[in-house]
Amino acid sequence: MTDVINSLGILLFATLAYGTPLIYAALGSCFSEISGVVNIGIEGMMTAGAFTGTVTAYFTGNPWIGFLCGGLAGMLFGALHALATVRLGADQTIAGTAINMLGPGLVIMIARVLFNSTDTIPLTPEQRMPRLLTGVFDTTTTFGRFMDNVFSTYASTYLVFVAVIIVWFVFYKTRFGLRMRACGEHPAACETLGINVLRTRFLCVCMSGFLAGLGGACVTMAISNQFRPISIVGQGFIAIAAVIFGKFRPHGALIGCLLFGFCSGLKTVLGGSSGIDTQLISMIPYVVTVLVLILFVGKSRVPSASGKPFIKAR
Amino acid sequence: MKKILALTLSLCLILGLAACGGKTEPTTTAAPETTKAQDQTTAAPETTKAPETTAAPAAKIKVGMVTDVGGVNDQSFNQTSWEGLQALAAEDSSFEVKYLESKTDADYQTNINTFIDDGYDLIICVGYMLADATKEAAEANPNQKFAIIDDSTCAELPNVACLMFAQEQASYLVGLVAGSVTKSKTVGYVQGMVSDTMNLFGIGYITGVLEVCPDAQVLQYNANNFGDIPGGNTAAKDMITKGADVIYHAAGGTGMGVINACDEAGIWAIGVDTDQSPLAPEHVITSAMKRVDVASQDISKAVKDGKFTAGVHLYDLSNGGVDLAPTRTHIPAEVLQLVEEKKAAIIAGQFKVPTTVDECPAFTLK
Numbered sequence: 001m002t003d004v005i006n007s008l009g010i011l012l013f014a015t016l017a018y019g020t021p022l023i024y025a026a027l028g029s030c031f032s033e034i035s036g037v038v039n040i041g042i043e044g045m046m047t048a049g050a051f052t053g054t055v056t057a058y059f060t061g062n063p064w065i066g067f068l069c070g071g072l073a074g075m076l077f078g079a080l081h082a083l084a085t086v087r088l089g090a091d092q093t094i095a096g097t098a099i100n101m102l103g104p105g106l107v108i109m110i111a112r113v114l115f116n117s118t119d120t121i122p123l124t125p126e127q128r129m130p131r132l133l134t135g136v137f138d139t140t141t142t143f144g145r146f147m148d149n150v151f152s153t154y155a156s157t158y159l160v161f162v163a164v165i166i167v168w169f170v171f172y173k174t175r176f177g178l179r180m181r182a183c184g185e186h187p188a189a190c191e192t193l194g195i196n197v198l199r200t201r202f203l204c205v206c207m208s209g210f211l212a213g214l215g216g217a218c219v220t221m222a223i224s225n226q227f228r229p230i231s232i233v234g235q236g237f238i239a240i241a242a243v244i245f246g247k248f249r250p251h252g253a254l255i256g257c258l259l260f261g262f263c264s265g266l267k268t269v270l271g272g273s274s275g276i277d278t279q280l281i282s283m284i285p286y287v288v289t290v291l292v293l294i295l296f297v298g299k300s301r302v303p304s305a306s307g308k309p310f311i312k313a314r
Numbered sequence: 315m316k317k318i319l320a321l322t323l324s325l326c327l328i329l330g331l332a333a334c335g336g337k338t339e340p341t342t343t344a345a346p347e348t349t350k351a352q353d354q355t356t357a358a359p360e361t362t363k364a365p366e367t368t369a370a371p372a373a374k375i376k377v378g379m380v381t382d383v384g385g386v387n388d389q390s391f392n393q394t395s396w397e398g399l400q401a402l403a404a405e406d407s408s409f410e411v412k413y414l415e416s417k418t419d420a421d422y423q424t425n426i427n428t429f430i431d432d433g434y435d436l437i438i439c440v441g442y443m444l445a446d447a448t449k450e451a452a453e454a455n456p457n458q459k460f461a462i463i464d465d466s467t468c469a470e471l472p473n474v475a476c477l478m479f480a481q482e483q484a485s486y487l488v489g490l491v492a493g494s495v496t497k498s499k500t501v502g503y504v505q506g507m508v509s510d511t512m513n514l515f516g517i518g519y520i521t522g523v524l525e526v527c528p529d530a531q532v533l534q535y536n537a538n539n540f541g542d543i544p545g546g547n548t549a550a551k552d553m554i555t556k557g558a559d560v561i562y563h564a565a566g567g568t569g570m571g572v573i574n575a576c577d578e579a580g581i582w583a584i585g586v587d588t589d590q591s592p593l594a595p596e597h598v599i600t601s602a603m604k605r606v607d608v609a610s611q612d613i614s615k616a617v618k619d620g621k622f623t624a625g626v627h628l629y630d631l632s633n634g635g636v637d638l639a640p641t642r643t644h645i646p647a648e649v650l651q652l653v654e655e656k657k658a659a660i661i662a663g664q665f666k667v668p669t670t671v672d673e674c675p676a677f678t679l680k
Contacts, residue, residue: 014548118387122593230541230567268548282538
């Protein structure tokens with residue numbers, strides 16, 4: 001029984017450890033996609049956020065300033081993507097790819113200048129994302145250990161669930177949300193009704209970069225304490241997959257990210273003790289994702305105007 | 315409109331490419347590049363063109379390094395080796411160093427040939443993945459000197475130096491430390507991949523732990539990934555939940571997650587390859603170091619002094635090729651003394667750390 005509770009605690013811990021950065025990034029992706037702009041540059045924006053967050057936290061000593069600046073760095077790249085795709089009507093996939101190349105290249109170059117290395121200097125515990133509820137639970141008991149593993153976690157993890165609710169509210173309960181969804185479906189109709197499509201999309205892509213930047217900062221400021229070129233490897237693309245999985249809805253994407261995190265945790269928990277081949281176990285998250293996509297999710301409906309640049313009639 | 319679009323796109327791409335190039339450029343240090351250009355353009359009257367090296371031999375020793383697909387920023391042997399060469403070139407101006415990155419397996423041969431064509435004195439191939447390409451090039455160019463890291467299959471060739479590291483010895487020493495400081499008699503071990511080379515880390519570590527604490531339990535985990543930070547985090551958390559109070563990792567980037575989890579839980583972590591104490595100064599008790607930089611420097615110096623020898627060059631405790639990390643403030647004095655005794659025994663040949671899974675039944679990863 002103790003083993004089962006322990007393993008369950010680790011599973012939930014892993015779900016959150018893997019899931020938190022993905023959820024931020026997926027929320028970002030939702031913002032962009034739903035307003036009709038394909039953003040595959042999430043990965044590059046996460047890298048920018050991861051690096052800037054760590055560096056700012058290191059120099060200011062304040063994790064929250066670092067976290068915010070991580071978001072702002074992502075936003076800067078988001079603005080670049082928006083400039084290319086929304087203002088200038090560039091191909092969204094190619095611009096996103098350029099962001100993915102520019103982000104890691106630029107931060108490694110800056111890291112070389114600042115630290116004469118591709119890594120940043122490790123953050124001290126005070127510079128790291130604070131943890132909530134540490135030491136509240138009695139870890140000598142099985143139940144206390146379980147609670148500690150699950151709930152004694154980073155502030156950024158708690159914050160992401162708040163972010164999901166806020167994004168959901170903005171999407172479905174505000175006038176702005178309605179307008180941005182309309183821009184993703186039928187921008188020409190919006191324009192005739194007096195909605196500024198370009199401005200709405202621009203804002204959404206910037207917001208997308210901001211959230212992706214926060215996601216990147218989570219990786220380097222919470223579950224590790226240093227930026228390395230390998231810090232962001234593919235999380236951005238998994239987040240995009242989660243958004244498609246969740247049918248472009250923030251709560252759907254949340255479930256997608258948590259499912260991926262849960263399966264990754266399963267990999268760790270099974271890999272340690274059981275006699276199953278690790279190569280097989282490593283496949284679990286991907287196999288489950290494919291299976292769920294085939295069996296349960298059904299057709300994901302892409303916003304109609306997604307990927308099409310909107311050129312205002314003159 | 316179209317023009318602006320095209321302009322932005324190309325600008326984006328150029329910026330992107332420039333930035334990607336930036337990854338490698340700043341390190342190649344403009345100086346050797348330009349001197350190389352000078353050498354080439356003024357090949358004939360080179361004696362007049364080298365006023366700064368009046369006393370030194372006129373020709374520079376050119377050392378080329380070919381990375382494996384990990385690239386030069388891999389946080390592992392490619393990077394360490396390159397840093398070693400850079401340091402060498404900085405302190406001794408008679409060396410000229412350069413690296414070529416391999417993006418795919420197909421680049422190994424091309425990169426090696428580029429160095430051969432440019433007349434390099436020594437070509438260092440980093441990693442066993444380059445073994446076949448090195449062998450082929452070495453057979454075709456018997457007068458070209460090569461060195462290969464972590465591979466001994468080219469040992470019989472007369473022009474290849476195989477730089478091997480006794481990973482199990484350093485791992486054994488950190489195992490002694492882990493076995494001595496554990497209070498719960500439960501220690502953890504996270505490995506990045508199961509292979510004969512990687513297993514040496516685990517075999518050495520477990521042998522060390524069990525030697526000082528025979529009834530210790532060693533929790534083992536194969537991450538099957540060198541870049542999975544949350545995975546390392548989770549594995550360590552799992553071990554901590556099961557009572558581990560020291561965890562050693564040989565798992566590259568995955569290990570960052572391991573060290574972070576140990577730091578937060580307030581237990582000991584043991585690093586690998588480099589001195590990882592800065593990652594968590596309060597909780598990294600030691601690291602198992604592997605001096606790829608020293609090996610690269612040694613072989614380059616040997617070429618300069620005309621003392622290059624082919625065959626296997628083993629870097630182990632006896633020549634400082636592997637060792638405990640220099641940061642030792644957390645290790646109790648009596649444990650350090652034990653480590654030094656065992657180290658002396660290994661150097662003297664009185665004890666040999668096992669290297670195969672058969673000799674270490676407690677190692678269970680597969």
